[in-house]
Amino acid sequence: MDAGDTIDLSTGYLTAKAPAHIGEGARAALDRSETHYVDRLGIKPLREVIAATLARDGIPNVIADNVLVTSGAQEALFIALRALVEPNDETFMPDPGYRLIETLAELGEENFVPVTSTVNDFEITAQSYAAAITPKSRYLVVLSPTPATCGMIAPKEFAKLLALAEQHNLVILYDAALSGGIYAPMADPNFANGLPDRVLWIGSVSKFYRMSGWRIG
Numbered sequence: 001m002d003a004g005d006t007i008d009l010s011t012g013y014l015t016a017k018a019p020a021h022i023g024e025g026a027r028a029a030l031d032r033s034e035t036h037y038v039d040r041l042g043i044k045p046l047r048e049v050i051a052a053t054l055a056r057d058g059i060p061n062v063i064a065d066n067v068l069v070t071s072g073a074q075e076a077l078f079i080a081l082r083a084l085v086e087p088n089d090e091t092f093m094p095d096p097g098y099r100l101i102e103t104l105a106e107l108g109e110e111n112f113v114p115v116t117s118t119v120n121d122f123e124i125t126a127q128s129y130a131a132a133i134t135p136k137s138r139y140l141v142v143l144s145p146t147p148a149t150c151g152m153i154a155p156k157e158f159a160k161l162l163a164l165a166e167q168h169n170l171v172i173l174y175d176a177a178l179s180g181g182i183y184a185p186m187a188d189p190n191f192a193n194g195l196p197d198r199v200l201w202i203g204s205v206s207k208f209y210r211m212s213g214w215r216i217g
Contacts, residue, residue, distance in 0.1 A: 018210045042069025042216070050203075057179075059201065061194030071215040073177050073204035078104050080173055080200050085110050085138045092132060093141035094124050096148035098175070101141055111136065122146075124153040126160035133164070139171050140164070145178045165198045172196075177204035 041047060047064035054062045070076040077100075081091065087109035093101050095114035105112040115128045129140055140161060144152045153161070165172050195201055206212040 014207060014210050014212060016210050018214070022209065022211065041065075042067065054201075054203075059191045059195060069216055073175070073202050073206065074100060074104070076202045077101060077173065077175070078107075080171075080202070081105060081108055081110065081139065084171060088136060090134060090137045091139040091141060092129055092137065094128075094143060094146055096122075096146070097141070097143050098147050101175075110138075113137075122149045122151050124151060124157060126157050126164055129161060130164055133168055133170075137168060137170055139173050141173045141175065143175045143178075147178060150178075162196055162198065170198070172199045174199050174201045176201060178207060179203070 044064060046069055047067040050067050050069070051062045051064050054060075068076070068079075070079065081104055085091065085108055088111055090111045090113050091101070091105045092113045092115050095116050097114070102112045102114075113132055115132060124142070124144070124146070142153055142158070142161070146152075161172065164170070205214070205216070
């Protein structure tokens with residue numbers, strides 16, 4: 001196999017146009033001169049809609065004041081990693097996963113620890129994380145679905161992972177940027193009463209609103 005036969009599954013690009021109402025909304029905002037600084041959390045109506053959307057999708061009890069709007073999911077990941085880690089702390093992520101997170105960790109002089117899933121038929125398991133945890137561990141990154149394999153973490157495994165985070169005082173970064181591509185809803189009972197305190201949930205408009213070239217103002 002030569003390089004021309006290789007399919008790169010590590011990133012996703014959509015070529016379709018953003019839905020018409022998105023462009024119309026942006027133009028209307030420009031006509032209203034909505035081009036100025038806003039609340040650092042994001043404008044309140046947008047945060048309220050995000051909270052309502054999460055509730056509709058099975059994550060209730062998220063209030064607007066607990067929503068932070070960033071220019072993109074990558075900035076959200078960067079802010080989260082900078083918030084709680086020090087140089088040489090450890091961040092864990094399934095491998096194969098999303099390579100940019102490794103780069104973000106390196107920018108903060110963290111130790112990026114890949115947690116292989118190849119031995120379990122690419123299944124994401126809490127046991128794989130548990131085997132690698134040390135006193136320097138801070139973040140467990142969950143990609144569900146995972147970009148490279150489209151694998152999702154099973155509810156029972158996430159429950160074990162949450163218990164692991166409680167035991168070792170860790171934070172779970174739950175990257176759900178590809179969640180809009182799930183064909184059949186996969187309800188996670190751990191979210192039935194809202195997000196656990198140790199979970200930072202990160203969503204995105206890039207893929208399924210086809211806004212990968214936009215940046216949220």
